Amino acid sequence: MEPRYPIPTVGALVKGPSGRVLIVKTGKWQGWWGVPGGKIEWGESLEAALQREFREEVGLELTQIRFALLLEGVFDPQFYKPMHFLFINYFAESPDETIRPNQEILEWAWVNPEEALRYPLNRITRTLLEAYLGRGAV
Numbered sequence: 317m318e319p320r321y322p323i324p325t326v327g328a329l330v331k332g333p334s335g336r337v338l339i340v341k342t343g344k345w346q347g348w349w350g351v352p353g354g355k356i357e358w359g360e361s362l363e364a365a366l367q368r369e370f371r372e373e374v375g376l377e378l379t380q381i382r383f384a385l386l387l388e389g390v391f392d393p394q395f396y397k398p399m400h401f402l403f404i405n406y407f408a409e410s411p412d413e414t415i416r417p418n419q420e421i422l423e424w425a426w427v428n429p430e431e432a433l434r435y436p437l438n439r440i441t442r443t444l445l446e447a448y449l450g451r452g453a454v
Contacts, residue, residue, distance in 0.1 A: 321400070322388070322400045322401065322402045323355060323399060323400065323401050323402070324355070324356050324401075324402045324404060325353055325354055325355050325356065325401050325402065325403055325404065326353050326354070326356060326362055326365045326366040326369060326404050326405075326406065327350070327351045327352065327353025327354075327366075327369075327403060327404075327405055327406070327440075327444075328351060328352070328353065328366055328370070328378065328381070328384075328405065328406040328407065328408045329351050329384070329405070329406075329407055329408075329441075329444050329445060329448050330351070330352075330370070330376065330378060330407075330408045330409065330410050331407075331408075331409050331410070332409070332410050332412070332413040332426055333410075333411060333412075333413065334413060334426065335428070336413070336426040336427055336428055336429075337426070337427060337428075337429050337432060337445075337448070338351065338352070338374070338376075338410075338413075338415075338424065338425075338426055339351060339424070339425055339427060339432055339435060339437070339441065340352055340373070340374065340417075340421050340422075340423065340424045340425075341421075341422045341423040341424070342420050342421060342422060343396070343420070343422060344395060344396050344420070345394055345395060345396070345438050346394060346395070346396055347436065348394050348436055348437060348438035348441075349425075349432075349435045349436060349437050349438065349441065350437065350438045350440065350441040351405075351441050351444065352369055352370050352373040352374050352376075352421075353366070353369050353373075353403075354369040354372075354373070362404055363381055366378065366381065366406060366408070370410075372418055373417070373418050373420055373421055374415045374416065374417055374418075374421060374424065375414070375415060375416030375417070376410045376412060376415070377410065377411070377412070378408040378409070378410055379408065379409050379410065379411065380407075380408055380409040381406050381407075381408045382406060382407050382408070383404075383405075383406055384405045384406050384407045384444060384447055384448070385405050385443070385444065385447055386402065386403065386404055386405070387402075387403040387405065387440050387443060387444075388400075388401070388402055388403070389401040389402075389403060389439075389440060392438075392439065392440075394438045394439060395438075403440050405440070405444045407448060413426050429445060429448060429449055430449070432445055433445065433446075433449075
């Protein structure tokens with residue numbers, strides 16, 4: 317049975333040394349591209365959760381982590397099942413662009429931020445990317 321309360325998650329749009337940003341495709345988003353992230357564990361800080369999710373999903377360490385925006389996803393049809401998420405989103409950097417994907421990551425791409433808009437991004441990631449572009453290069 318699914319929980320009957322919103323699930324807090326963390327994710328980040330990450331810039332590598334080339335100036336490109338990382339986007340990924342997972343099965344959970346039914347073919348839509350997004351950013352790595354996931355659920356926060358009990359007793360875990362937001363930043364620790366973000367670092368853990370990036371290590372687990374793509375093998376990256378993050379630096380320059382800064383809060384970007386908070387979004388809500390209530391039964392988002394792009395997600396594979398009905399869930400109520402609170403998406404706590406960040407901007408960050410990584411000193412490395414070598415991806416070591418886990419089983420969740422089907423594809424990945426380092427792309428120029430403007431180029432990323434041409435991908436079929438999930439709603440949350442599109443909003444995050446647009447906020448990133450609106451703030452200028454970070």
